[in-house]
Amino acid sequence: MTNNTSLLLWILLLPLFGFFINGLAMPLIHGGFSKTKASLAGAIATAFIGCAFLLGLAAFMKLASGSETYLYQNSFDWLRIGNLYIPFELRMDKLNGILVLIITGIGSLIHLYSIGYMSHEEGAARYFSYLNLFCCAMLLLVLGNNLPLLFFGWEGVGLCSYLLIGFWFTDTEKANAGKKAFIVNRIGDLGFLIGMFLIFKHFGTLRLHEINASLSTGMLLEGSVATLICLALFVGATGKSAQLPLYIWLPDAMSGPTPVSALIHAATMVTAGVYMIARLNPLFELSADALAVIANVGAFTALFAGTIAIAQTDIKKVLAYSTVSQLGFMFLACGVGAYQTAVFHLMTHAFFKALLFLGSGSVIHACSGEQDMTKMGGLKKYLPHTHNTMFVGALALSGIPLFSGFFSKDEILYSTIALPHGHAHLLFIGVITAALTAIYSGRMMAMTFYGQERLDHHTKEHLHESGPLMTIPLYVLALLAAFGGFLGVPHLIGGILGHMPHVLSGWLDSVIPTKELPLVGIQLPIHEAVVMIGSSIVAVSCFLFGVKTFQKIFFIDQLFPGLKRVQKLLAGKYFIDELYGLLIVRPLTRIADLCAEIIDRVVIDGFVLMIGRGTRDLGKRFRSLQTGDVQTYALATLFGLVVLLWLATKYIFMQ
Amino acid sequence: MDLKVQVLAAFLFVVGLLIILTKKNTIILLMGIELLLNAANLSLVGFSNYLGHIDGQVQVIFTITIAAAESAIGLSILVNLYRNFGSIKTDKAVTLKG
Amino acid sequence: MDSFNLLTGLICGVTAVLALLMLFSEQPLSCALSLLGVLLGTAALYGLMGEHFIATVQLVVYAGAIMVLFIFSIMLLNLKHQADHYNSGKIRLVVAGVLGMAVFILLTAALMGYFSSTPQEGIRGQFGRGEIQQLGGNSLVLSHALFTQHYISFEMISLALLVALVGAVVLAKRKFD
Numbered sequence: 001m002t003n004n005t006s007l008l009l010w011i012l013l014l015p016l017f018g019f020f021i022n023g024l025a026m027p028l029i030h031g032g033f034s035k036t037k038a039s040l041a042g043a044i045a046t047a048f049i050g051c052a053f054l055l056g057l058a059a060f061m062k063l064a065s066g067s068e069t070y071l072y073q074n075s076f077d078w079l080r081i082g083n084l085y086i087p088f089e090l091r092m093d094k095l096n097g098i099l100v101l102i103i104t105g106i107g108s109l110i111h112l113y114s115i116g117y118m119s120h121e122e123g124a125a126r127y128f129s130y131l132n133l134f135c136c137a138m139l140l141l142v143l144g145n146n147l148p149l150l151f152f153g154w155e156g157v158g159l160c161s162y163l164l165i166g167f168w169f170t171d172t173e174k175a176n177a178g179k180k181a182f183i184v185n186r187i188g189d190l191g192f193l194i195g196m197f198l199i200f201k202h203f204g205t206l207r208l209h210e211i212n213a214s215l216s217t218g219m220l221l222e223g224s225v226a227t228l229i230c231l232a233l234f235v236g237a238t239g240k241s242a243q244l245p246l247y248i249w250l251p252d253a254m255s256g257p258t259p260v261s262a263l264i265h266a267a268t269m270v271t272a273g274v275y276m277i278a279r280l281n282p283l284f285e286l287s288a289d290a291l292a293v294i295a296n297v298g299a300f301t302a303l304f305a306g307t308i309a310i311a312q313t314d315i316k317k318v319l320a321y322s323t324v325s326q327l328g329f330m331f332l333a334c335g336v337g338a339y340q341t342a343v344f345h346l347m348t349h350a351f352f353k354a355l356l357f358l359g360s361g362s363v364i365h366a367c368s369g370e371q372d373m374t375k376m377g378g379l380k381k382y383l384p385h386t387h388n389t390m391f392v393g394a395l396a397l398s399g400i401p402l403f404s405g406f407f408s409k410d411e412i413l414y415s416t417i418a419l420p421h422g423h424a425h426l427l428f429i430g431v432i433t434a435a436l437t438a439i440y441s442g443r444m445m446a447m448t449f450y451g452q453e454r455l456d457h458h459t460k461e462h463l464h465e466s467g468p469l470m471t472i473p474l475y476v477l478a479l480l481a482a483f484g485g486f487l488g489v490p491h492l493i494g495g496i497l498g499h500m501p502h503v504l505s506g507w508l509d510s511v512i513p514t515k516e517l518p519l520v521g522i523q524l525p526i527h528e529a530v531v532m533i534g535s536s537i538v539a540v541s542c543f544l545f546g547v548k549t550f551q552k553i554f555f556i557d558q559l560f561p562g563l564k565r566v567q568k569l570l571a572g573k574y575f576i577d578e579l580y581g582l583l584i585v586r587p588l589t590r591i592a593d594l595c596a597e598i599i600d601r602v603v604i605d606g607f608v609l610m611i612g613r614g615t616r617d618l619g620k621r622f623r624s625l626q627t628g629d630v631q632t633y634a635l636a637t638l639f640g641l642v643v644l645l646w647l648a649t650k651y652i653f654m655q
Numbered sequence: 656m657d658l659k660v661q662v663l664a665a666f667l668f669v670v671g672l673l674i675i676l677t678k679k680n681t682i683i684l685l686m687g688i689e690l691l692l693n694a695a696n697l698s699l700v701g702f703s704n705y706l707g708h709i710d711g712q713v714q715v716i717f718t719i720t721i722a723a724a725e726s727a728i729g730l731s732i733l734v735n736l737y738r739n740f741g742s743i744k745t746d747k748a749v750t751l752k753g
Numbered sequence: 754m755d756s757f758n759l760l761t762g763l764i765c766g767v768t769a770v771l772a773l774l775m776l777f778s779e780q781p782l783s784c785a786l787s788l789l790g791v792l793l794g795t796a797a798l799y800g801l802m803g804e805h806f807i808a809t810v811q812l813v814v815y816a817g818a819i820m821v822l823f824i825f826s827i828m829l830l831n832l833k834h835q836a837d838h839y840n841s842g843k844i845r846l847v848v849a850g851v852l853g854m855a856v857f858i859l860l861t862a863a864l865m866g867y868f869s870s871t872p873q874e875g876i877r878g879q880f881g882r883g884e885i886q887q888l889g890g891n892s893l894v895l896s897h898a899l900f901t902q903h904y905i906s907f908e909m910i911s912l913a914l915l916v917a918l919v920g921a922v923v924l925a926k927r928k929f930d
Contacts, residue, residue: 628752631676631745635845638672638852645859653863656761658868660798663765665860667791669853670772676849682781682827686788689819690772696811697795704802707878709898712807712891713906716899719814720910724917726819730826731924737830 001089001209005062005071008090008143011055011100015136018048023129038124042115045128049111049135053104060097069093069510072145079148086206091145095511098343099142099275102350106267107135109473113358114259116469117365127167127257134160138268142275146207147196150276154192154240157269158185164264165256174255181249188239188246195232198225199283208279215282223287230283230290234297237273243301243331247324248577254316258361261316266323266353271346274330281339281512291421295335299429302328304574306436310443310556311570314371315360318444322397323353325433329412332430336422338415339512344488344504345408351484352396352405355477359390362466362474363448367459373444374554378453382463387449389474394445396481398438399539404485406536409434411490414531417521424523427531434535435542442546451551492519492528660701667694681736681743685729692722761801768794781827785820792816803882806892 021044026036059071070093079086092100111131118124137156144150159182166178196206202225203211215221237243242250242265253265264270277284277294284291305324312318326349333342364371366383380387396405413434416426455463465471487503494500505514520527553559557567569575667690674687696715703711733743740747768791775787792815799808880894888894899907 626752628749629746630748632845635676635849635852638676638849638856642852642855642859645856645863649859649863649866653866656758656802658864659761659765660802661864661868662861663768663798665857665864666769667772668860669857670776672856673849673853674776676853677846680781682823682830683778683784686775686781686784686823689815690775690788690791693792693795693815697798700799700802700804700807703880704804704882707881707884709878709880709894712804712895713898713903715807716810716895717906717910719810720914723814723819724914726822727921728917728924730822731921733826734830734925743830 001072001074001091003073004068005059005073007055007059007062008071008073008092009075011052011059011104012090012136012139012143014048014052014055015132015139018045018132019129019136021048021129022125022132026125033126034122036125038119038121039115041125041128042111042118045132046108046111046115048132049104050108052135052139053101053108056097056100056104059092060101063092063094063097083204084200084206086146086148088149089145089207090143091209092143093511094507095278095343096142096275098347098507099271100139102347103135103138103142103268106350106354106477107131107263109476110259110263110267110354110358113262113361113470113473114257116467117259117361118257121257123167127164130160130163130167131260131263134164134264134269138272141272145209147199148206150208151189151192151196154236154272155189157264157272158182158189158240161185161253161260161264161269164260165253167256167260171255177249177252177255181253184246184249185239188236191232191235191239193236195229195236198229198232202229211280212282215286221286223289226283226286227290230287231293233276233280234273234290234294237276237331238297241270241273241327241331242324243273243297243328244304245576247301247305248580250324251317251320251573254314254320258316258357258364261320262354262357262361265320266357267350270323270327271330271350274327274334274342274346277331277334278339278343278512284334285337288421291335291337292423293335295332295416295421295423295426298328298331298333298335299426299433300328301325302332302433303429303436304328306433306440308570308573309440310436311567313374313554313571315363315373315376315444315448316357316371318373318440319353319356319360322356322437322440325437326353326397329409329430329433332426333412333415336415336426337419337515338412340505340508340514341408341411341415343508343512345412347487347504348396348404348408348481348484351477352393352403352481355389355393355474355481356397358470358474358477359386359393362386362470363390365466365470366463367455368462370456370459373447375454375456375459376448377451377455378449379455379463380449383449383465385465385471385474389471389478390449391445392478392482394441395543396485398441398543399434399535400438400543401536401539402485404481404483406539407485407488407490410532410535411488411517413535414490414517414521414528417523417526417531418517418528419515420522422521422523427524431535431538435538438539438542439546442543442548443550446547446550447554450547490517490528490532492532657701657705661698664694664698664701667691667697679744679746681733681745684745685726685733688729689722689726692718757801761798764794764797764801768798782824785823785827788823789816789820792820803886804891806890806895 022036022041026041026044027033030036062068062071070091072089072091074087074089077085077087111128114127114131118127121127134157137153137160139153141150141153141157144153162178162182164178165181166175169175169178199211200206202221203214203219205211205214239246250265250270254261284294302325305321305328309318309321309325312321326345330342330345330349333339333345363376363379363383363386366379366386367376370376392403396403399406399409413427413430416422416430417424453460486500488505489497489500489502491502494502508514517528521531549559555567555571557564671687671689671691671694674690675684678684678687696718699711699715699718703709703715736748737743771787771790771794775784775791778784778787792811796808796811796816799805799811880888
C-alpha cells in the first residue's frame with residue numbers, strides 16, 4: 001500500500017495538539033492548573049476538533065468522489081521484529097469515514113455545548129484537554145489499520161473515560177466510578193489481547209487489510225479456532241461496549257459531567273466494540289457459534305437493561321441503561337450477520353442518544369444540579385428548546401416511524417428472521433425490548449416535562465433555559481435524529497416513496513458485503529411489511545402509554561400493585577453490583593489484605609531484615625579474629641607456612 | 656655431617672618459632688628472633704660448605720650484620736613499649752583488638 | 754672420621770638441648786645465657802666445617818655484641834619481677850606445639866629426601882670443604898668474593914648500619930614534651 005494522503009495524520013494530531021495546549025501550555029501561561037477560563041479553554045478545544053471535522057469532511061469527500069477507494073498514510077515503522085511488522089499506519093475507507101465524521105462532528109457539537117455547561121467550572125482546562133485527548137484516541141482506534149494501533153486507541157479511550165468520569169475526583173464516589181470503568185474495561189481487554197495473539201498466530205499478520213484479504217481469498221481456519229478468536233475479541237467488546245456481564249461500569253459512569261456521557265457513552269467509545277466486529281466481519285462470518293453467542297448476549301442484554309430502565313428515577317441512569325440496551329441491539333445485529341445494519345444503528349443511536357444526553361444535561365443545568373425525575377415535572381413551559389429537542393430524541397429512540405431510530409431498529413428486527421444466521425426467538429426479545437424502550441422514553445418525558453411541578457422552591461427560582469451555546473447543538477442533533485434515518489430507507493418503503501435508495505448500504509457495500517433481505521423471513525415466514533407495521537404500532541402505543549400513565553405515577557408497582565417485589569428488584573438493578581462485590585471483590589480484597597499483612601510484612605520484610613541482621617552478626621563473629629595480639633597473627637602465618645611446606649615437601653623433595 | 660647440621664638448623668628454627676609464639680615476655684621474644692636468624696645462618700653456611708659456593712657465606716655476613724642492627728632497634732622499641740604500656744608483657748599491647 | 758662425626762653429633766646435641774632450655778626457661782636472664790650457649794655451639798660447628806672466618810664473626814658480633822646488648826637491657830629494665838608464666842592460653846600452646854612439630858617433621862623429611870638423592874655434579878662449586886684450604890683459607894676466599902662480586906651490597910650494608918644506629922637512638926630517646 002502506498003501513501004496517498006497526508007490528511008489522516010492531521011485529523012489525528014489536531015485534537016492531540018488541543019490536549020497539549022489546554023493541558024500544558026495554558027497552565028504554564030496562567031501559572032496554575034485551574035486558572036484558565038472555561039471559555040478560553042473551550043474555544044481552543046472546539047477550534048481544534050472543529051478543524052479536525054473539516055479535515056475529516058474533506059477526506060470523506062475524497063472517498064465520496066470515487067477517486068480513491070481508501071485513503072492510506074503510513075507514517076513510520078513502529079515495530080519490526082522478525083515476522084511481526086507493525087507500522088504506524090492510518091487507513092480511511094467507507095466504514096471508518098462514517099465513524100470519523102461522527103466522532104469529530106458530534107464531538108465538535110459536544111465541545112461547543114460543554115463551553116456553556118462547564119462555564120462555572122474551575123478545572124475547565126483539564127476537562128477540555130481530556131476531551132480532546134479522548135477524541136484523538138478514538139480517532140486512532142477507528143483509523144488505525146492494524147490491531148495494535150486499534151488496541152492503543154482502545155486503551156486510550158479507556159484511560160480518557162477514567163479521567164473524565166472521575167473528573168470531580170474530590171468526591172470519592174465519583175472517583176470510584178472512574179476506577180470501576182477502567183478496571184472493568186481492562187478485564188475485557190484481556191480477551192481482546194488473547195484474540196490478537198491468536199490472530200497473529202494463525203494469520204501471521206496483525207494488519208487489518210491483510211487479515212481481511214487472506215480471509216476473502218479463501219483462507220481456511222479450523223472452526224473451533226475461529227470461534228475461539230471471535231469469542232475472545234467479543235469479550236473485549238463486552239467490556240468496552242457494556243454488555244453482560246461487564247456492563248456494570250456504564251451506569252456508574254454517569255458520575256461524570258453530562259457532555260462526557262454524551263460523547264463517550266452514547267456516541268463513540270461504547271461503539272468501539274461494534275466497529276471492531278464490523279471491521280473484522282469476514283472473520284466473524286467463519287464461526288456460526290460465535291455469532292450465535294453474540295446475538296444472544298446482545299438480545300438478552302437489551303432486554304435486561306430495558307427492564308431496569310423503567311424503574312430508575314435518575315434521568316441520566318435511565319439514559320445509561322437505555323444505552324446498554326441499544327448497544328445490545330447493535331450486537332444483536334452483528335450476531336445475526338447484519339453488520340451494515342449494526343453500523344446504521346450505531347449512527348442513528350449516536351444522533352439521538354447524544355441529543356438525549358445533552359438535553360438531560362440542559363435540564364440538570366437548569367435545575368441547578370437536580371437529577372432526580374421525581375423532583376422535576378412540568379418543565380415544558382420553562383425549557384421550551386430543551387423540551388422540543390428531547391421530544392424528537394425520545395421519538396427517535398422509541399422507533400416511531402420515519403424518525404431515524406425507526407429505520408435502523410426495524411432493519412435489525414427484520415434481520416433476526418430474514419438472515420441465515422438469525423433465530424426466531426430473537427425477534428420476540430427484540431420486540432419486547434422495543435416496547436420497553438418506548439415505555440421508558442415516554443416515562444422519562446412525562447416525569448420531566450409534563451404533569452405537576454414538583455420542583456423545590458429554591459430550584460424553581462433559578463430555573464432558566466440554557467443559552468445558545470447549549471441549545472444550538474441540541475437543534476443540530478435534533479435535525480440529524482429526525483432525518484438521519486433516511487440514509488437507510490429499506491427497499492420496501494423506498495419503492496413507495498419514489499425510488500429512494502438505501503444510501504448507507506450502497507456506501508458500505510465495498511467494505512461490508514450487503515446481504516439482501518428477502519421479503520419474507522427465513523426463520524419465521526413473516527413478510528417484512530408485517531414486522532414493520534407491527535413494530536410501529538408497538539412503538540407508538542407504548543410511547544403514548546408511557547407519556548400518559550407516568551405523569552401522575554412514577555413506578556410500575558403503582559400501576560399494578562402486585563408488582564411491588566418486581567419493582568424493588570428492577571430499581572436495585574437486579575443487585576448485580578452487590579453480587580459481583582460478594583463473589584469477586586471481597587475475595588480479592590481478602591487476598592490483598594493477606595498478602596499485605598503476612599507475605600509483605602513477615603516474609604519479605606523478614607527476609608530483608610534477616611540479611612541486615614545476618615551481615616551484622618557475621619561481622620561480629622569475624623571481628624573476634626582481630627585479637628590485637630601479634631602472637632596469634634604469627635600463629636596464623638605459621639599455619640600457612642606449614643601448608644606450603646607440606647606441599648613443597650610432597651611435590652619437590654620426595655619425588 | 657651435612658644432614659646433622661641441617662637438621663639442627665631446622666630444630667633451632669622450630670624452637671625459635673615456638674619461643675615467639677608462646678612467650679609472654681617481650682625480651683625473650685626478641686631472643687627467639689635471634690635464634691631464628693641464627694638457624695637460618697647455620698643452614699646457609701651448611702649448604703655453602705656442602706655445595707661449594709661461597710655466596711652462602713657472603714649472605715651470612717650480611718645476615719649477621721642486619722641481625723645486629725635489627726636487635727638494636729628491637730630493643731629501642733622494647734623501651735618504648737615499656738614506656739607506653741607500663742609493662743613488657745605481650746598481652747598488654749592489644750589496643751588493635753577488634 | 755669417626756671422632757669427627759662424634760664430635761659434630763655431640764655439639765649438635767648440646768646446642769639442641771640449650772635451645773630447649775631457652776624455650777622452657779622463665780627468667781629472661783637464663784634465657785639469654787642459654788642463647789649464648791647456642792651461639793657458641795653454632796660457632797663451633799662453623800669451625801668444624803672449616804669456615805673459620807664466619808665462626809670468628811659469629812663469636813665477635815653475635816655472642817660478643819648482641820648478647821651483651823641483651824643482657825645490658827635486661828639488667829637496665831630490672832625485670833626480675835616480671836617472670837614469664839606458661840599461661841598463654843592452653844589452646845595456643847597446643848596448637849603452636851603441633852604446628853612446630855609439623856614444621857620440624859616436614860623440614861626433616863625434605864632434607865632427608867634431598868640428601869638421599871645422588872649429588873648433582875653440575876651444581877657443585879669450587880669452594881668445597883677440601884678446596885678452601887688449598888685456595889688460601891676461608892678468610893681469603895670470602896673477602897675476595899665480598900669485595901669484588903658483592904661490594905655494592907657491602908657498601909649498602911654499612912649504610913644500613915648507619916641508619917639503624919640513628920634509628921635506635923631516635924626511638925629510645927627520652928621524649929621531652
